[in-house]
Amino acid sequence: MKKLILIxxxxxxxxxxxxxxxxxxxxxxxxxxxxxxxxxxxxVLGASxxxxxxxxxxxxxxxxxxxxxxxxxEDNQQQPAKSATAANKLxxxxxxxxxxxxxxxxxxxxxxxxxxxxxxxxxxxxxxENAEPMGQTTFWQGPTLQSYQRILINALxxxxxxxxxxxxxxVGVACAGTxxxxxxxxxxxxxxxVECFNPSDRDFRLPIQKYVKEGxxxxxxxxxxxxxxxxxxxxxxxxxxPQHIFGSGIDTGADISLFENIxxxxxNSGTPEFIDRLMNEYxxxxxxxxxxxxxxxxLAVDAFENAEDIKNIDEITAYIKEHATRKCLSGECKLxxxxxxxxxxxxxxxxxxxxxxxxx
Amino acid sequence: xxxxxxxxxxxxxxxxxxxxxxxxxxxxxxxxxxxxAFYGIGAYAVAILMTAQGFNFWGAMCVGMLLNGITxxxxxxxxxxxxxxxxxxxxxxxxxxxxxxLLNFKSLTKGPLGIYGIGKPAxxxxxxxxxxxxxxxxxxxxxxxxxxxxLIDKSSFGRALKSLREDEVLTVSLGYKTTKYKSLIFxxxxxxxxxxxxxxxxxxxxxxxxxxxxxxGIFFFTMITVGGLSSxxxxxxxxxxxxxxxxxxxxxxxxxETAAQLQQLIYGALLVLMMAFRxxxxxxxxxx
Numbered sequence: 164m165k166k167l168i169l170i171x172x173x174x175x176x177x178x179x180x181x182x183x184x185x186x187x188x189x190x191x192x193x194x195x196x197x198x199x200x201x202x203x204x205x206x207v208l209g210a211s212x213x214x215x216x217x218x219x220x221x222x223x224x225x226x227x228x229x230x231x232x233x234x235x236x237e238d239n240q241q242q243p244a245k246s247a248t249a250a251n252k253l254x255x256x257x258x259x260x261x262x263x264x265x266x267x268x269x270x271x272x273x274x275x276x277x278x279x280x281x282x283x284x285x286x287x288x289x290x291x292e293n294a295e296p297m298g299q300t301t302f303w304q305g306p307t308l309q310s311y312q313r314i315l316i317n318a319l320x321x322x323x324x325x326x327x328x329x330x331x332x333x334v335g336v337a338c339a340g341t342x343x344x345x346x347x348x349x350x351x352x353x354x355x356x357v358e359c360f361n362p363s364d365r366d367f368r369l370p371i372q373k374y375v376k377e378g379x380x381x382x383x384x385x386x387x388x389x390x391x392x393x394x395x396x397x398x399x400x401x402x403x404x405p406q407h408i409f410g411s412g413i414d415t416g417a418d419i420s421l422f423e424n425i426x427x428x429x430x431n432s433g434t435p436e437f438i439d440r441l442m443n444e445y446x447x448x449x450x451x452x453x454x455x456x457x458x459x460x461x462l463a464v465d466a467f468e469n470a471e472d473i474k475n476i477d478e479i480t481a482y483i484k485e486h487a488t489r490k491c492l493s494g495e496c497k498l499x500x501x502x503x504x505x506x507x508x509x510x511x512x513x514x515x516x517x518x519x520x521x522x523x
Numbered sequence: 524x525x526x527x528x529x530x531x532x533x534x535x536x537x538x539x540x541x542x543x544x545x546x547x548x549x550x551x552x553x554x555x556x557x558x559x560a561f562y563g564i565g566a567y568a569v570a571i572l573m574t575a576q577g578f579n580f581w582g583a584m585c586v587g588m589l590l591n592g593i594t595x596x597x598x599x600x601x602x603x604x605x606x607x608x609x610x611x612x613x614x615x616x617x618x619x620x621x622x623x624x625l626l627n628f629k630s631l632t633k634g635p636l637g638i639y640g641i642g643k644p645a646x647x648x649x650x651x652x653x654x655x656x657x658x659x660x661x662x663x664x665x666x667x668x669x670x671x672x673x674l675i676d677k678s679s680f681g682r683a684l685k686s687l688r689e690d691e692v693l694t695v696s697l698g699y700k701t702t703k704y705k706s707l708i709f710x711x712x713x714x715x716x717x718x719x720x721x722x723x724x725x726x727x728x729x730x731x732x733x734x735x736x737x738x739x740g741i742f743f744f745t746m747i748t749v750g751g752l753s754s755x756x757x758x759x760x761x762x763x764x765x766x767x768x769x770x771x772x773x774x775x776x777x778x779x780e781t782a783a784q785l786q787q788l789i790y791g792a793l794l795v796l797m798m799a800f801r802x803x804x805x806x807x808x809x810x811x
Contacts, residue, residue: 201783237773238783243637244727244734248533252773255526271639271729280525295640333626333635361626 190231193467195220195460196253197263198237198246198273204388205241207417207449212265212287214445215456223464230473232464235259243268250276260473261285261463263456266335267294267303274298281476283466285459287452289336289430296501300476302483304455304496306430306508308336311411312344314428314510319409320351324381328374329357330367330394331385337412341385360390367394371401384410391416395425419448422513430455431493431507432518450518454493455506462487528654534766535661536723541746541758542668543715548744549753549809550681551708552688554607556740557598557614560621561591561713563735565720567625570638570730580644584721588714595713599706606691618737625732637731641724661722665759668715672755684708685753688809749797751807760805768793
């Protein structure tokens with residue numbers, strides 16, 4: 164018992180030590196608290212968003228700014244509920260000036276916390292453009308569900324797809340969005356079969372075989388890791404060609420080499436130079452939503468640089484409202500009245516491990 | 524200060540869960556992994572009724588408790604026919620079923636999109652909007668649950684439960700209807716878990732099924748095993764420890780490239796050490 168108390172005591176004592184680095188910067192510091200999935204299945208996405216955040220800060224810091232910008236990262240294990248404690252820690256202990264997170268769920272948990280603390284809350288996510296606002300200090304950026312669907316329908320129509328098996332995960336909008344999409348595809352004369360899977364499912368071979376037997380040559384996938392990689396591998400096992408696989412969220416997979424020549428709709432990944440930079444400098448294979456994180460952080464930095472008082476959240480949000488509709492790294496960005504900054508979705512494929520936009 | 528208040532609120536929610544689960548596992552020796560299911564039912568009852576039906580917190584919480592009571596009574600009847608590992612497996616099954624319902628019954632639960640905008644409790648016009656007032660209210664329920672645990676522990680009902688925990692055959696031979704006792708304590712524990720779920724939904728204001736998976740049930744089980752089975756104080760200490768330990772690790776100043784991964788490694792290693800040095804838990808009176 165004594166040994167145990169000693170061990171626990173050591174951990175708590177270490178934690179209590181002041182770990183904060185001495186401020187060597189002359190400029191005042193603006194801290195960006197990023198709450199991302201850094202462990203578990205979503206870690207590949209967290210790494211991408213982290214790289215986008217750091218790249219934005221690096222680029223902004225090259226200019227002569229009023230403030231020094233610093234990112235502090237906390238893990239939420241892709242669980243919205245865990246985001247609340249991380250946000251409270253960042254606010255109380257690290258005294259962050261901005262919060263950044265990923266997914267609508269986490270954004271909605273953090274929104275009231277940020278609003279109460281008078282802080283800006285930025286969320287990278289795919290959303291319905293008519294979704295309810297998250298709060299007065301929250302702005303969310305990503306492609307709209309509507310733009311995803313529009314691009315997808317056009318691309319499938321051009322390829323003459325008649326029968327489509329739509330496989331999706333019960334995560335976020337992946338499965339929830341299939342109902343509307345199916346109706347739209349049916350209107351275009353397509354025979355669509357939908358099957359949603361629980362996030363813990365790992366074996367998709369039987370449903371794949373069933374659809375192949377029923378004459379469904381084309382598969383459309385909406386999954387998150389690790390399911391994305393697994394389902395694609397199992398489609399290949401059944402001799403389905405990459406040209407017969409489509410998807411959204413394909414770019415969330417961990418092993419990008421699997422997705423060569425698979426056509427998919429995704430959030431705009433930014434310029435080829437930006438993609439190269441993330442892959443070479445930040446050593447990530449997947450650039451999912453990194454451009455959205457880059458845009459959000461860049462916008463926040465601009466807002467702080469232009470504010471007379473960085474503690475005045477009204478001034479910060481007013482700047483964002485005024486400047487969010489702009490030319491972004493991830494395409495044309497447009498602010499909706501609900502606080503959603505929509506960027507462009509694109510139809511693309513992977514060639515030699517890099518996302519390449521396709522002209523349709 | 525706000526951070527510590529928020530940790531305090533989460534502690535209260537976990538303490539309620541630990542106290543209620545320890546009644547089943549510690550006092551009765553029934554290894555239940557169904558707690559996440561009852562926690563989820565309580566949370567979703569409050570979320571759905573408050574956002575879609577205009578209920579106030581207390582009304583919604585009572586409906587959640589009732590729903591949990593009915594579910595647990597029926598499931599408890601089935602579970603009371605099982606013992607040991609089989610009891611654990613069947614109770615885990617309930618957790619899986621409830622999680623699947625929360626995930627797939629989209630018209631009611633909104634599935635993986637979750638429910639947001641869940642309100643706070645109010646009493647006689649006073650709204651518990653501030654974190655401090657919410658903490659005070661949640662703490663009051665922890666005290667009530669603690670008192671109930673101690674009361675049951677010292678009552679003839681509690682003695683009968685402990686007797687069936689030690690030797691069910693002997694307890695039956697003494698004339699006790701053990702299935703009735705098992706079912707009763709399971710139902711009471713589920714109702715209490717529902718209260719914790721209600722507080723969680725109201726506090727976090729957004730819920731989705733990921734908070735009510737079987738893994739959460741195992742986490743609650745770990746809390747009482749670390750704190751000590753059959754001990755009210757152990758339950759509270761276990762909840763506090765498992766909540767504060769990962770939070771404390773956030774302050775270790777680890778390099779940010781690997782901080783999240785290292786935190787989980789250290790957390791896991793500490794749990795292993797804890798169980799190696801103190802398998803009965805910190806204040807345990809019984810080992811499964």
